[in-house]
Amino acid sequence: MPSPRRLTLALPLLLAGPAFAQPATNGPLLAQACLGCHGPGAAGQDGVPAIAGRPAPELVAQMTAFRANERPGTIMGRIARGYTAEEITAVAAYLAQAR
Amino acid sequence: MTQTTRRALLGAAPALIAAPALAQNQGQARLVVVGGGFGGASAARFARMSYPWLEVTLIEPKTRFVTCPYGNLVLAGTRRLEQISHGYDGLRARGINVVHDWVAGIDPTARSLRLRGGATLSYDRLILSPGIALRWDALPGYDEAASEIFPHAWVPGEGAQTTLLRRQIEALPEGGVVGLAIPANPFRCPPGPYERISMIAAHLKRHNPRAKILAFDAKNAFSKQGLFQDAWAELYPGMIEWVPANQDGRITRVDPGAREFESEFGTRHKVDVGNVIPPQSAARIAIEAGLANASGWVPVDPLTFEARQAPGIHVIGDANIAPPMPKSGYVANSTAKQAVASVAALLRGEAPPPAPVYFNTCYSHVGEDYGISIVGVFRPNPDGSGFVETPQSGGVSPRGNHPEQRRLEALYADAWYASITRDMFG
Numbered sequence: 001m002p003s004p005r006r007l008t009l010a011l012p013l014l015l016a017g018p019a020f021a022q023p024a025t026n027g028p029l030l031a032q033a034c035l036g037c038h039g040p041g042a043a044g045q046d047g048v049p050a051i052a053g054r055p056a057p058e059l060v061a062q063m064t065a066f067r068a069n070e071r072p073g074t075i076m077g078r079i080a081r082g083y084t085a086e087e088i089t090a091v092a093a094y095l096a097q098a099r
Numbered sequence: 100m101t102q103t104t105r106r107a108l109l110g111a112a113p114a115l116i117a118a119p120a121l122a123q124n125q126g127q128a129r130l131v132v133v134g135g136g137f138g139g140a141s142a143a144r145f146a147r148m149s150y151p152w153l154e155v156t157l158i159e160p161k162t163r164f165v166t167c168p169y170g171n172l173v174l175a176g177t178r179r180l181e182q183i184s185h186g187y188d189g190l191r192a193r194g195i196n197v198v199h200d201w202v203a204g205i206d207p208t209a210r211s212l213r214l215r216g217g218a219t220l221s222y223d224r225l226i227l228s229p230g231i232a233l234r235w236d237a238l239p240g241y242d243e244a245a246s247e248i249f250p251h252a253w254v255p256g257e258g259a260q261t262t263l264l265r266r267q268i269e270a271l272p273e274g275g276v277v278g279l280a281i282p283a284n285p286f287r288c289p290p291g292p293y294e295r296i297s298m299i300a301a302h303l304k305r306h307n308p309r310a311k312i313l314a315f316d317a318k319n320a321f322s323k324q325g326l327f328q329d330a331w332a333e334l335y336p337g338m339i340e341w342v343p344a345n346q347d348g349r350i351t352r353v354d355p356g357a358r359e360f361e362s363e364f365g366t367r368h369k370v371d372v373g374n375v376i377p378p379q380s381a382a383r384i385a386i387e388a389g390l391a392n393a394s395g396w397v398p399v400d401p402l403t404f405e406a407r408q409a410p411g412i413h414v415i416g417d418a419n420i421a422p423p424m425p426k427s428g429y430v431a432n433s434t435a436k437q438a439v440a441s442v443a444a445l446l447r448g449e450a451p452p453p454a455p456v457y458f459n460t461c462y463s464h465v466g467e468d469y470g471i472s473i474v475g476v477f478r479p480n481p482d483g484s485g486f487v488e489t490p491q492s493g494g495v496s497p498r499g500n501h502p503e504q505r506r507l508e509a510l511y512a513d514a515w516y517a518s519i520t521r522d523m524f525g
């Protein structure tokens with residue numbers, strides 16, 4: 001198929017500062033990536049903390065700090081720098097209401 | 100979402116509304132998933148939980164799935180095979196129809212598949228995650244019979260290969276030589292051979308400290324190379340010799356009877372234990388269904404994972420062509436979810452979810468309480484021809500003296516294993 005869907009791939013990369021970011025619409029799907037380490041329901045797994053049910057602004061602040069190398073971590077800085085502010089906002093909004 | 104994507108989406112939707120399978124099925128649509136490993140189990144579980152209107156069937160011959168991940172720790176003696184084996188009761192309890200059989204053939208036109216046991220099954224959409232095949236014709240001297248002497252332990256099956264290699268390493272004569280033959284790219288789990296070297300070394304350091312590991316490689320560089328080599332020098336000084344392709348490291352023939360590897364320039368290397376990781380391709384079913392190209396792997400649409408050769412069949416996991424993403428369990432799990440969401444959308448006549456992000460973290464254990472990792476965050480590229488890694492992100496653990504980081508990463512690796520296997524089978 002000469003895919004019109006390819007047009008949907010334009011990347012909203014790094015457009016706005018995190019505080020003013022409009023959430024991306026695909027938060028629930030993006031948040032799926034967290035579950036491989038943070039456990040089913042993002043409820044935590046062994047030494048990896050629960051991230052579900054935490055206030056969205058807190059999650060955004062932490063991810064933003066990881067992204068800026070302001071918060072020490074083992075791998076979260078490398079991960080956070082892979083997501084736009086809009087995506088971080090959307091994931092945080094989803095996780096905040098997930099239980 | 101930006102203006103551009105919103106407009107593009109509206110434009111895209113009408114084109115995709117053709118022939119929704121749902122209309123005929125009154126709320127039920129049949130998703131069949133082939134392969135109950137990292138991609139397939141993740142897909143079946145996610146489909147069942149997120150889209151309850153889908154009828155999900157999972158076809159997998161084995162009743163217990165032995166993971167490749169943590170198989171290297173079985174070699175080290177720090178895990179037992181039972182601890183890395185998983186059954187399908189959890190998926191059954193979620194309402195997935197689990198069928199233990201082989202798929203013998205696929206008819207993309209009729210949207211049906213044939214099981215080895217004789218039954219025929221129809222589907223509205225098919226997700227295929229059959230993993231890899233070892234290419235028994237690619238390395239002279241190395242066929243299935245040879246793997247009883249020089250185990251590959253790269254496709255665990257019921258676990259016999261891993262158990263065989265473990266026994267051989269335990270029985271290694273004092274001061275003996277373990278040889279590894281490592282293939283060129285692409286292959287399953289780029290850091291896997293080097294984690295294996297480390298875990299064999301961990302065992303030998305304790306039980307056979309004068310033994311040697313000779314690792315022959317068809318490449319000149321490998322994943323997390325600096326970190327692995329730093330750790331080898333620190334933890335196992337003098338034990339490991341890695342021979343790159345440009346120093347005659349490419350093994351071109353093996354002789355299990357004589358227990359010899361032969362490298363490109365004709366040099367013969369005597370080994371006491373030989374672990375041969377042969378060249379690979381997509382699993383047979385993908386090739387026989389005509390989904391692979393001449394490379395032996397399956398080209399896919401980076402948004403929906405539909406095979407370029409057969410829309411309606413979504414191919415995820417190691418079988419597909421997705422560089423720069425590695426052939427890893429985490430990538431299989433992450434892409435499974437976008438494939439399922441695409442299946443659900445397409446069955447409803449909607450556009451597949453736009454702007455996905457695919458995620459990978461591969462931890463490697465290199466010693467006791469010593470873990471390292473590589474992270475990758477990927478997206479479809481703008482022209483839809485493949486995938487790109489997100490700039491300025493991901494990468495490997497820092498080099499240098501970071502004992503706390505190494506200890507934590509070993510701990511988090513264990514949490515990853517527990518977490519992801521629950522996300523597959525729980």
Ligand SMILES: Cc1cc2nc3c(=O)[nH]c(=O)nc-3n(C[C@H](O)[C@H](O)[C@H](O)COP(=O)(O)OP(=O)(O)OC[C@H]3O[C@@H](n4cnc5c(N)ncnc54)[C@H](O)[C@@H]3O)c2cc1C
Pocket residue numbers: 133134135136137138139158159160161164166167168169170171200201202203228229230231252253254287288291292295382383384415416417418426427428429430431460461462463
């Ligand atoms: C030593 C080693 C260590 C690894 N460590 C890691 C790690 O730490 N982290 C990580 O992310 N990845 C790791 N990997 C990679 C990971 O194992 C693979 O990337 C992953 O298994 C790919 O998933 P898959 O679904 O494509 O294939 P698999 O998980 O292999 O599943 C395929 C399934 O399909 C079934 N099947 C095949 N043909 C048919 C058929 N015709 N009909 C029905 N069923 C069929 C098979 O029985 C199998 O169960 C490692 C690999 C190795 C070898």
